[in-house]
Amino acid sequence: MEIQKPRGTRDFLPQEMARRRYVENRMRGVAERWGYGEIKTPTFEHIELFTLKSGEAILSEIYNFRDKGDREIALRPELTAPVVRMYVEELQRTAKPLKFYYFDNCFRYERPQKGRFREFFQFGVEIIGSAKAEAEAEVIALAVEMLEMAGIRGDLHVGHLGIVRALLKDLQPEHRSKIMRLVDKKDDKGLEEFLDEINAQDEMKGKLFRLIGLHGDNAVHEARELIGDIEAMSQFEALLSLLDVYGLEYTVDLGIARGLDYYTGMVFEIYCEGLGAQNQVCGGGSYGLSALFGGEDTPSTGYAIGFDRVMEICEAKPEASKRIVVISFEDTRKEAIAIANKLREHVSTYIDVMGRKFKDQISYANTIGASHVVIVGKNELDAGKVALKDMRTGEQELLTVEEAVGRLKGIKRY
RNA sequence: GCCUGGGUGGGGUAGCUGGUUAUCCUAUGGGACUGUGGAUCCUACGACUCGGGUUCGAAUCCCGACCCGGGCCCCA
Numbered sequence: 001m002e003i004q005k006p007r008g009t010r011d012f013l014p015q016e017m018a019r020r021r022y023v024e025n026r027m028r029g030v031a032e033r034w035g036y037g038e039i040k041t042p043t044f045e046h047i048e049l050f051t052l053k054s055g056e057a058i059l060s061e062i063y064n065f066r067d068k069g070d071r072e073i074a075l076r077p078e079l080t081a082p083v084v085r086m087y088v089e090e091l092q093r094t095a096k097p098l099k100f101y102y103f104d105n106c107f108r109y110e111r112p113q114k115g116r117f118r119e120f121f122q123f124g125v126e127i128i129g130s131a132k133a134e135a136e137a138e139v140i141a142l143a144v145e146m147l148e149m150a151g152i153r154g155d156l157h158v159g160h161l162g163i164v165r166a167l168l169k170d171l172q173p174e175h176r177s178k179i180m181r182l183v184d185k186k187d188d189k190g191l192e193e194f195l196d197e198i199n200a201q202d203e204m205k206g207k208l209f210r211l212i213g214l215h216g217d218n219a220v221h222e223a224r225e226l227i228g229d230i231e232a233m234s235q236f237e238a239l240l241s242l243l244d245v246y247g248l249e250y251t252v253d254l255g256i257a258r259g260l261d262y263y264t265g266m267v268f269e270i271y272c273e274g275l276g277a278q279n280q281v282c283g284g285g286s287y288g289l290s291a292l293f294g295g296e297d298t299p300s301t302g303y304a305i306g307f308d309r310v311m312e313i314c315e316a317k318p319e320a321s322k323r324i325v326v327i328s329f330e331d332t333r334k335e336a337i338a339i340a341n342k343l344r345e346h347v348s349t350y351i352d353v354m355g356r357k358f359k360d361q362i363s364y365a366n367t368i369g370a371s372h373v374v375i376v377g378k379n380e381l382d383a384g385k386v387a388l389k390d391m392r393t394g395e396q397e398l399l400t401v402e403e404a405v406g407r408l409k410g411i412k413r414y
Numbered sequence: 415g416c417c418u419g420g421g422u423g424g425g426g427u428a429g430c431u432g433g434u435u436a437u438c439c440u441a442u443g444g445g446a447c448u449g450u451g452g453a454u455c456c457u458a459c460g461a462c463u464c465g466g467g468u469u470c471g472a473a474u475c476c477c478g479a480c481c482c483g484g485g486c487c488c489c490a
Contacts (some may be wrong), residue, residue: 004480004481007480007481053490057488060488061488061490080473110487111487112483113485114483116489119444259490260490276484277485355465359452360451362449363451363452367451373450375450
């Protein structure tokens, strides 16, 4: 019986890895230019980290196990919780704001689908220590630019939980959470039923439905009329005006909600075409998690990009690197290896390891798409030179190794 | 966890109203052409996802598992 990879995991071959690294590096470049520093956290954590954040319900979708020391361990299903844990554990007394980015694999026990795997990759950033609209706007702008660098233009939707929450402030906390979940699901019918069930006032009901239905240019003004002059409203307006400064296009959507209480205000999502049911490539918002993990309250904001979904739709193609193949004969193998080693200081160089004959070596060079071939034969060596052959034109010339290196270094990639 | 479509060599396929040795293309290894590539020829390798059942006989029909795709649920 042949062993297969576990369900929902993937192998990446060199061609695909080249694409992934290319996009990854472009995203890294953006993060670095914006002054964010890379961090790395463990692949596994104590399971409480994730149940504290998301509740016991996530256990069914988590890879967990008991280790030999009888600790309950989980493979990380996301990276925000580990980052905040790291902050609480060792960085609370450092200058704010802290700006981090990460790119790593995460694990969730879910049914695989298009754009959904059991091992998947997230590229994310967190900015820790600021509750200001400036931080929120920066994070959103950074997300958009990162996606643009990957060649992706999505639909940006921005909302603010504080506005809907203010409307619900007199309700019991459990009722509020339940309502936020229903809003997030866009389950209007369920929402209506639940509101009836708890005997919500008609006035509030009406306002709630109007709020979450607001979209587009006038959404903010209408929201202000509905809800009045509250702090969340002002901050949201401040945020939107900053998004204008960044030149971003966005849709106001107060229907973006989160059932979980640690979200503090701004939330945003970016959607793309071509992904089927998993059309969200990026999600983020402002949150307060550190108190939950035993630290001081620290406002933060961040996002995570679904890297695999980005790769699914992006057309970015790295330039193919040039490849050189050194070709030799039975009586010049050793000299050829030495020459190949010199070429390797400057260009990607192959040499036969199959004991192939001359003609088959050229044939192999052809099938792997070598741009040039360096022929090391007795005739050439006697003249102190090698033959450099351009595989595209077929032209060939006698050069010293140094001359050949110079020639190859000057060649543009293609 | 639910609904739905599908699994034939490494890749792509024919066969699938049961009946010889499972078809073809491609890729790969070796060889021929004995220091100049994509060709040609020879040769090798290599599959019915797995397990039950029906049958004289199953790639083909039935059931289950596994895997892949699409949609739900979830989306921290």
